[in-house]
Amino acid sequence: MNIFTHLKENEIRSLCNHINMPTEATDETIRVMNTYDFSNLQPYFDCLFDVKKGDIAVKEMNEILKDEADKGFILLATSLSAALYTQEQYHEKGISDDIFYDTMGCFSRFVKEHKVSYGVYGFDRFFWSYRQLAQSLFRIGTLEFELAVFPLEDIVVNGKTLLKKNEPYLSIHIPSDARIDKANNHDSYHRANAFFAKYYPEFHYNMFYCNSWIISPNLKKVLPETSNIIQFLSDFSIIKVDEDEEGYKTWVFKNSNLTPEQFPEDTSLQRNIKQHVLNGGKIGGARGVIDKNLF
Incomplete structure (x- = not known):
């Protein structure tokens, strides 16, 4: 699967809207999409869809991004791009979009919880959220x-x-x-x-x-x-x-x-x-x- 296929502003904004992502966090996600080269994360992208390999993606992507100030939002953008692939798989199985949006609402929830804990929007649950992406x-x-x-x-x-x-x-x-x-x-x-x-x-x-x-x-x-x-x-x-x-x-x-x-x-x-x-x-x-x- 190609990390760039759904890494498009209109698709990400639409998903963020459906899962009630705070506007400020959506804008930050779009900003990093337009400024960061995601190609170095591609080798590990497929691991996000396999619960047995998700920890590999977490480890390798975190290592690649360890010095990036925008690490959290880069990982959030990657996750939302992956979520749109997961939505396609939901559709193939006949699982409703209601279940999909409720499940992917974890990303908005995590971002909001980050704000409560640290005073700013952020994303630090990449270690967990591949479970939702991997169905x-x-x-x-x-x-x-x-x-x-x-x-x-x-x-x-x-x-x-x-x-x-x-x-x-x-x-x-x-x-x-x-x-x-x-x-x-x-x-x-x-x-x-x-x-x-x-x-x-x-x-x-x-x-x-x-x-x-x-x-x-x-x-x-x-x-x-x-x-x-x-x-x-x-x-x-x-x-x-x-x-x-x-x-x-x-x-x-x-x-x-x-x-x-x-x-x-x-x-x-x-x-x-x-x-x-x-x-x-x-x-x-x-x-x-x-x-x-x-x-």
């Missing part, structure tokens, strides 16, 4: 679902094997703009089952799986039962808890380097977690599963 990860409703194979040892709870080593499963990811109330969560699970049965019938999975701070049972100590987070985690059978995992800092406080004393208190979630941690409590992270047949 390994899809946004279906409020949640994202990634095709995966379980790499760990069998999960056995109360004598029952829930997930076997090398067994296919759907990994759940929670976008920062997800509305995770019970109705939206269950709608996503239902729709995901229908989607993968229709478009990936060869992918035989039994479990949804999540590894995140957002399903840590410790959150029940700081949030009411009616909270959306508690509604989300209550669907999971928790199989492991890591008390010392601190991923919540990035997602709740937008900065993993803050001490508890520095945590902002702009939301009730931030205030509750801050008070809990200052009092010696932990949030941690957890792994959990949901039987797909429940939906």
Whole structure:
């Protein structure tokens, strides 16, 4: 695939418009498209469409661009060009543009999250986003679902094997703009089952799986039962808890380097977690599963 085929202003602007990219970020992307020679990235472009080779593209392109001030927007332009190839593949499979734009909305979301964290628009999630380009990860409703194979040892709870080593499963990811109330969560699970049965019938999975701070049972100590987070985690059978995992800092406080004393208190979630941690409590992270047949 040729990196330049879709690297055209009208196509990139149209895509950015469909995925609600901030105008300033779109303009920056177009600027680097008109000033940077992308030909040195061509040898690794095809890797973006293969989830098993995506990390090669990440490593090699990052090395090529390590001294470029516009590195983030160069990688964003490359990714958006690749996304338009992915759209063609969606069309061949009959997958709707609604799913495509929802899935590729990750790029706008990442750019906006960069602004929240650093005060300027930017793109620093190239290490992750090849999953969307390679049709390994899809946004279906409020949640994202990634095709995966379980790499760990069998999960056995109360004598029952829930997930076997090398067994296919759907990994759940929670976008920062997800509305995770019970109705939206269950709608996503239902729709995901229908989607993968229709478009990936060869992918035989039994479990949804999540590894995140957002399903840590410790959150029940700081949030009411009616909270959306508690509604989300209550669907999971928790199989492991890591008390010392601190991923919540990035997602709740937008900065993993803050001490508890520095945590902002702009939301009730931030205030509750801050008070809990200052009092010696932990949030941690957890792994959990949901039987797909429940939906």
